[in-house]
Amino acid sequence: MRCRAHGVCLAVLACGLLARADLVHLADGTTREGRVVEANDKEVVLEVGQGGVTLTVRLPRNQVARIEEKAAPGAVVMAEYVARLSEALKSRSADHWLALGLWCRERPGFRDKADEALRRALELDPNHVQTRLLLGHVRVNDAWMSRREAVQAIAPEIEQNARLRELELQAQLEEARTDALEAEARAKALEAKIAELRKDIEDLRQRLAMPPLPADYYRPRALYRPVIILPPRGPRGPHKPDAKDAPKAEPPPKGPSPTDAPPENTPPAGDTAGAETAGK
DSSP, X not given: OHHHHHHHHHHHHHHHHTOOEEEEEETXXXXXXXXXXXXXXXXXXXXXXXXXXXXXXXXXXXXXXXXXXXXXXXXXXXHHXXXXXXXXXXXXXXXXXXXXXXXXXXXXXXXXXXXXXXXXXXXXXXXXXXHHHHTTOEEETTEEEOHHHHHHHHHHHHHHHHHHXXXXXXXXXXXXXXXXXXXXXXXXXXXXHXXXXXXXXXXXXXXXXXXXXXXXXXXXXOOOOOOOOOOOOBTTBSOOOOGXXXXXXXXXXXXXXXXXXXXXXXXXXXXXXXXXXXHO
């Protein structure tokens, strides 16, 4: 049924575009272009299209020198289109309709016919990749759709990803601000240390600029002096030491006791002569 409808539309379109366009040469040397509707001995009736409006012009026969018949503009291209369309209708192949669509896209004024041919190719094969790509379709979740439909389908996911990215960037921003504050505190501490060091350097320079010390600055000095301590005196004269304060006399050395044993290697007194005899 669809093929028959295409055939009827094709016939009507071809008749309209392949209509004869005549060129009427007038006796004064000018020309008029249009479609000759009627020509007799009295007049020539000419239909002229102007701004989408068809006007009927009647020219006296004695003013018409001759009538030249020529094909309408685009008649050759339309004839080729009709031939290609007939082949596509016979084959019922998506590739043939794709080829027809590509051919129409390269010809001015055939943009609508190109889109119609590509839609027909998708009707025959909804998964025809080349046709889908040519129409700018994309595949989302194993389904072909136009770019607008794809944007509407993935818009929630895109928005969610954008929000997550925003939160991530905010966290990075807060971390960067914290690092900046810590870096500023460290910088201030370093500046304080540098100022203190510069002050020490300035003090050192001032000290080096002082006059030298006297020569005897490092001379040894007596740190101890003799001190005489006098005993305190009471009300009745000088203090006399008490008997208990007098030093105690050491006892005389104690001689050997008769009970003490003689040394081991000391011979008895009576054996002295015997020891001497043994030695001799």
